[in-house]
Amino acid sequence: MARNGTEDANYAKGDFVKKRLYLQTIILIYLLRMLFLLKDAGFLQSLFFVSPQIFVRLALCALIAILFLQSGLDKVFQWQGNLGWLRGHFAKTFLKDTVPFMLWVVTILEVAAGVCCAVGFVEILVWRSTMFALLGGELATAVLLMLFFGQRIAQDYAGAASLVPYFLVTLLSVILFDINAN
Numbered sequence: 001m002a003r004n005g006t007e008d009a010n011y012a013k014g015d016f017v018k019k020r021l022y023l024q025t026i027i028l029i030y031l032l033r034m035l036f037l038l039k040d041a042g043f044l045q046s047l048f049f050v051s052p053q054i055f056v057r058l059a060l061c062a063l064i065a066i067l068f069l070q071s072g073l074d075k076v077f078q079w080q081g082n083l084g085w086l087r088g089h090f091a092k093t094f095l096k097d098t099v100p101f102m103l104w105v106v107t108i109l110e111v112a113a114g115v116c117c118a119v120g121f122v123e124i125l126v127w128r129s130t131m132f133a134l135l136g137g138e139l140a141t142a143v144l145l146m147l148f149f150g151q152r153i154a155q156d157y158a159g160a161a162s163l164v165p166y167f168l169v170t171l172l173s174v175i176l177f178d179i180n181a182n
Contacts, residue, residue: 053176054124060173061121061133064140067166069114075107093153106146113139120177130177137173144170 050058075082086099095102113136120133144167151160 050125054128057124057130057133057173057176058121060169060176061117061124061136064136064170064173065114065117065121067114068110068136068140068143069118072107072110072114075103075110079103089154089156090150095150095153102146102150106143109139109143109146112136113143134174134177137170137177141167141170141174 083100083103086103087096090096090099116132116136116139118136120130120136123129123132144163148160148163148167151157151163
């Protein structure tokens with residue numbers, strides 16, 4: 001019995017699905033073998049099965065890295081839009097003439113805080129050291145103080161209040177990154 005074009009396509013698709021499933025199974029088997037070898041060597045446990053304190057440090061690093069890298073890079077790629085909005089925001093304050101400089105400083109510090117925490121994440125995971133994470137937490141805290149100051153000067157009290165939870169998280173990170181660092 002001859003098949004038509006649709007049947008051939010369905011047969012080929014089914015054959016492709018079977019081959020893909022077979023390949024995925026082989027990859028999974030090799031990954032499991034590697035995991036068991038790493039576990040037997042003790043490396044896997046030290047890398048992935050971490051204490052609650054290390055887990056919290058990693059989570060804080062990830063949160064700060066994501067928050068500040070996204071915010072800083074948004075300022076880099078949307079510079080003119082951010083500059084225009086901030087000029088309007090600070091138009092009636094004594095800071096109106098310093099907006100471009102303030103945006104430049106905040107952008108650099110946000111990116112630096114994010115990069116330090118991203119590097120700190122790897123540093124904590126691999127070496128259990130917190131030098132970069134602590135630096136990132138301190139930079140993030142400083143940036144939030146600058147932003148808080150600006151919001152208060154601009155009399156945007158709701159905006160200033162919305163920064164407080166982030167500020168508390170960065171303070172917690174500084175404390176946790178400094179306690180028994182190793």
